[in-house]
Amino acid sequence: MSGPDVATFFSPGDFLAILPEMVIAGMACVILMVDLVVPRTKRWVVPALSVLSVAAAAWFSWNLAGSGVSAFSGMFVLDGYAAFFKLIFYIVAVFAVFVSIRYIKTEEIDLGEYYVLMLFSLSGMMIMASGSDLLTIYLGLELASLPVYALVGFLQKSRKSNEAAMKYVILGAFSSAILLYGISLIYGLTGTTQLAAISAALETGAVSGPLFTLAVIMLVAGFGFKVAGFPFHMWAPDAYEGAPTPITAFMAAGPKAAAFAVIMRVFLEGLFPAYDNWQMAIAAVAVGSMVVGNITAIMQTSIKRMLAFSSVGHAGYALLGLVAGSEEGIASVMFYLLVYAFMNLGIFGIIIMMRRDSQSGDQISHYAGLAKSNRLTALAMLVFLFSLAGIPPTAGFVAKFYVFMALIHKGMIGLAVVAALMSAVAAYYYIRIVMLMYMREPEKEFLLASSRGILCVLIIALAAVVALGVYPLTYKPRPARRSAVGQERNEMERWYP
Secondary structure (H helix, E strand, O other): OOOOOHHHOOOHHHHHHOHHHHHHHHHHHHHHHHHHHOOHHHOOHHHHHHHHHHHHHHHHHHHHOOOOEEEOOOOEEEOHHHHHHHHHHHHHHHHHHHHHHHHHHHOOOOOHHHHHHHHHHHHHHHHHHHEOEHHHHHHHHHHHHHHHHHHHOOOOOOHHHHHHHHHHHHHHHHHHHHHHHHHHHHHHHHOOOEHHHHHHHHHOOOOOOHHHHHHHHHHHHHHHHHOOOOOOOOHHHHHHHHOOHHHHHHHHHHHHHHHHHHHHHHHHHHOHHHHHHHHHHHHHHHHHHHHHHHHHHHOOOEHHHHHHHHHHHHHHHHHHHHHHOOHHHHHHHHHHHHHHHHHHHHHHHHHHHOOEOOEOOOEHHHHOOHHHHOHHHHHHHHHHHHHHHOOOOOHHHHHHHHHHHHHHHOOOHHHHHHHHHHHHHHHHHHHHHHHHHHHOOOOOOOOOOOOHHHHHHHHHHHHHHHHHHHOOOEEOOOOOOOOOOOOOOOOOOOEEO
16 A cells, blocks of 8 residues: 655655755754864864855845745745845844854853754744744744754853743743644634635634634734743743853844744734734734833843843834734834844844953943943944934834834824833933943953954944944835735835835
């Protein structure tokens, strides 16, 4: 008795579509083997191979970008939307490798598994961006999350790191279970897990009632955990503080962007016909994230915990673009996440430079008087802080402005006002650090652990934050769209410089 022909399920074109993901996962396995034979004097080989593998995947993605190919029976798509987010993931991964090289030597965790786990997480994020089926999205989400759980606890001698990893994995397991149960309810109600088919089922009006509302709430809760939105943000402060600082930068920019890529595709493509069912829930999470994240950040003394609560607030701003539910809202969130990646990688790069000998740079007070002895470093941090606060002419201001305009054009003036007020609150705790750097005298001599990799990251991130603020990407809507989402399955964004 013979089984079904594999060719009826897969075609060569399917495997061509996932070639970038296969390159990353395959090279991760190769690097794991290479690490066993590389001598201690040539440890640079492992990060070099990691960067080369990302570059190779980026090259394949460039050639496949925007092709509109649908693979694996519609479960995986290659559209401009996925290509944009994969670009963010590649930038985050390469920058994270660069800022890790010296740091992991200082912390005595220079192991090949560190880069391997990072690459596996990257492959999961790439699957998330291209997933057009809830099961594909879920598999990608877990592949992206599980390596990060291990990386958070990579500082084995640190109790904070161990505790953070334990909390993160337990809460992550609960959120994944909730999300999976929500997916199962959607499947039970619509008979499918493909987003296009779910949308078609919802348009008939046959799917409604309390059970569907419960499914939507579970999806909001599951994805809310991944983006660190209120009230699902409890893991973020401990994970940010306990994790190795390069991993904090990695998960603040990479997995968060991947989660937003998924949540927008699910809600604005699969669940868009039920917009009225989930709009208020997402709006409540967004407002709660902005209020709780920004107000709680004021009380922090650890800069990593402050940035953790800051990330909760930024998740709220980005979610407002989803609440708008328009093409302009999608574009604003995408630009926001690109800018947020550069801002975070830059400021965490400076925090990593502050880690040398007995100097940790984890406390806000450690930055007092930095401008007196390290003017360029203080200037770079000032630019990143101003951008996070949304002060012109930085890219952070333009990103928030686009979100606000998307809300205003949809008539959601109240949400735009709340967001603007919370931006003013956020400016207080960011500018507080600027005041410490420029107005206080240094308590001790600053010994910065700079390296070529960190300097490269800082220069590129600084240039991007300034350039995208002075000369931002602009969005031009297409004429005569049938709906707010319409054809976004193949191309959900359009940017013009």
